[in-house]
Amino acid sequence: MFFSKIQKSLVSLCDYYKDYFSVGTALSRWTLFNKGIEQKLALKHFNEFVAENLTKPMFIYKDENTIDFTEADKYLKFCKKYNKKIRWHTLVWHAQMPKWIYYQDKECKELATKEMLEARIKKYIFAVMEHTKDYVSSYDVVNEPISDKTYKLRTEEDHSFWQKILGPDYVEKMFTWAHEANPNAELVINDYNIESTIGKREGMYNFVKEMLAKNVPISAVGLQMHISVNDPPVEQIEETINMFGELGLKVLVTEMDVSVYNFEDKERIEYTPELLEKQAQRYKEIFECFKRCAKKGYLTDVVLWGIMDNCSWKNDFPVPGRTDIPLLFDGKGKAKPSFYSITEE
Ligand code: XIL
Numbered sequence: 001m002f003f004s005k006i007q008k009s010l011v012s013l014c015d016y017y018k019d020y021f022s023v024g025t026a027l028s029r030w031t032l033f034n035k036g037i038e039q040k041l042a043l044k045h046f047n048e049f050v051a052e053n054l055t056k057p058m059f060i061y062k063d064e065n066t067i068d069f070t071e072a073d074k075y076l077k078f079c080k081k082y083n084k085k086i087r088w089h090t091l092v093w094h095a096q097m098p099k100w101i102y103y104q105d106k107e108c109k110e111l112a113t114k115e116m117l118e119a120r121i122k123k124y125i126f127a128v129m130e131h132t133k134d135y136v137s138s139y140d141v142v143n144e145p146i147s148d149k150t151y152k153l154r155t156e157e158d159h160s161f162w163q164k165i166l167g168p169d170y171v172e173k174m175f176t177w178a179h180e181a182n183p184n185a186e187l188v189i190n191d192y193n194i195e196s197t198i199g200k201r202e203g204m205y206n207f208v209k210e211m212l213a214k215n216v217p218i219s220a221v222g223l224q225m226h227i228s229v230n231d232p233p234v235e236q237i238e239e240t241i242n243m244f245g246e247l248g249l250k251v252l253v254t255e256m257d258v259s260v261y262n263f264e265d266k267e268r269i270e271y272t273p274e275l276l277e278k279q280a281q282r283y284k285e286i287f288e289c290f291k292r293c294a295k296k297g298y299l300t301d302v303v304l305w306g307i308m309d310n311c312s313w314k315n316d317f318p319v320p321g322r323t324d325i326p327l328l329f330d331g332k333g334k335a336k337p338s339f340y341s342i343t344e345e
Contacts, residue, residue, distance in 0.1 A: 006040045010335055011343050013045035013328075017287075017302070020294040022085055024048030024303035026255065028311060032078055037333040041307050045328075049079045050087035050254070050303055052313070056096040057124065063100060064120070067127045076135045087254075087303065088132060090140035090190065091125055092174050094160035102161045117165045122177055129181030138186040138301070140222060140254070141178045142171050146191050151203030171207075172216045179217035190222030190254050195240040196232035205243060212247065220250035226305070226314075228259045229279050238289045245298025253290070255305040257326035258282055258338070259314055268322050276325075280337035283328075287342040308333055 014023040025046040031038045032051075042049070053059065054071050062068050079086045101120055104110045112120070129139075147158045153168060154160035162170050171189070178187050189208060194201050204221065211218050221244045225237075241251045258279055260269065269275070293299035306312045310331035314324035328339040 006037055006044060006333060007335060010044075010339070013339070013343060014047040016343050017291075018047075020291050021299055022048040022301050024050060024085070024087065024301060025307055026050050026052040026089075026303070026305045027075065027078075028052045028306070029054060030311065031307065032075055038307050038311065041329060041333060043082055045307075046084070046304075048085035048087065048301060048303060049075075050089045051075045052306070053096070055088055056090060056093070057101075058096045058098045060128075061098050061101065061124055063098075067124065069131055072132075076132065080135055085138075085301075086132075086136045087301075088128070088136045088139040089254075090143040091128060091178065092121065092141065092162065093143040094154060094158070094162065095144075102165065111161065111165060114166055117161075118173070121174070125174065125177045126181045129178060129185065133182045133185070136185070138188060138220075138252070139178060140190040141174050141187045141218075143190045144192065145171055145189065146194075146200055146203050146207065148193070148197075148200065151199045153207070172211060172214065175211070175216050175218050186219045186250070187217060188220045188222045188252060188254070189218055190224060192224040192226055192255075194221070194223050195225060195237045196227060198236075201240055201243070205247075208244070208249065209247060212249075218249065220252050220300075222252045222254035224255040224305075225253050226255060226257055226259070228262050229275070229282050230262055234285045234289050237286060238293065241289075241293040241298055242296070245293065245296060251293070251299050252301040252303065253299070254301075254303050256302065257305045257312060257314060258286075259324050259326045261319075261324060263318060266319055271325055276337045279325075280341035283338040284341040304328065309336075 017023050023046055025042055027049050031042055054075055060068055060072055099108055102112055104112050145153055147154045153163050156164050175187055191204060194204050244251050260275055290299055290302055306327050308329045308331055309325040309327050312326055314326050328336055330336055
C-alpha cells in the first residue's frame, strides 16, 4: 500500500533545526514534476533544495551555441514558489558534462585546445550565473576535483580532462569567473570522502589553503558525506568540519546519506529492526555533531541526497541491482527510526 498522505503529526525537520542550519534535500525530476508523497515530504521537511540531476551541464549545455535553461527554470520556479533556499549543482565536474565540450570535432576524436575549452566554460559560467543570480545563493563551482589516488587534482587517469587541457590553475579560474559574474554568490568546492579518507582530507585542505593564500574567491567547502552506518567515526567528521571552519571557510554538508553497507560490500544484507536502530543512532550522533559545528559558525547547511529510500541513487550503486536504505523515509514515505532519532530530545 502506498501512503497518499504524509504523516501530519511529525515535526518539520527544517523547523526543528532552524536555529542551527538549513536542512536541504536533492530534488529528482520525479519529485519535482509529480505532486506525490515525495514532493509533499520535500516541502514539509526541507527549506533548501538542490537538483539531483537537472542543473548538471550535460542537461543544459546542449551544443556550442545552445545553453538551454528550459528544464532548470522549472526547478528554479518551483523552489521560488515555495520560498526555498536554492543551491546550484554544479558548474564544472568531470562527470555529467556534455562530451563535445572537450573536443574540436563532432566525432570527438581530437581534444579541444586550451583556448577553446576555456572560452566554452567561461561562457557557460557567465551564462548560468547571470541567468540564476536572482534565485540561487550557493553554487558548487567545481565538483569532485581531488583524486582518490594521488589526493591532488584529478588527471586523465582519474577520468578528468580539465587539468590536462587547461592546466593546474583551472580551479582558480572557475572560481574567479564565477565571482566576477556574481560577486554575492556563495562559491563552493565540493567533494566526497573528505571526512572519511585522511589523505584526501589533507589534499583538499592544502589545496583550499593555497587558494585562500592566492585570494581566490572561494567561500565554502562542501562535504558530500555519502557515508555508511559504520564509518567514518563521528569524531573524525567533527574534526574535518572544524579544520575547514578554522581556515575561515564555511562548511556545507551537501549530499548526505547513510548507507547500510560499507563501500566494498557486495552482498545484500537483511534490513532488520536492529540495523534500522543502528542507522538511527548514527544519524543522531552526527546531527548532534552538526549542531556543535553550527554553533561555532562553521556549518551552515545540511543537505540530504534524497528523501525516500526507494528513490535513492544508492539503489544500484556501487553494486548494480542491489538496494540500499540510506535516507530518513522508507519506500512508502513513512518516517524511519532515523527520522525520529534526529527530531527527539
Ligand atoms: C548522482 C545522481 O544521484 C544520480 O541520479 C545520477 O545518475 C548520477 O549522479 N556525487 C555527486 C552527485 O556530486 O551529482 C551524484 O548524483 C552522486 C555523487
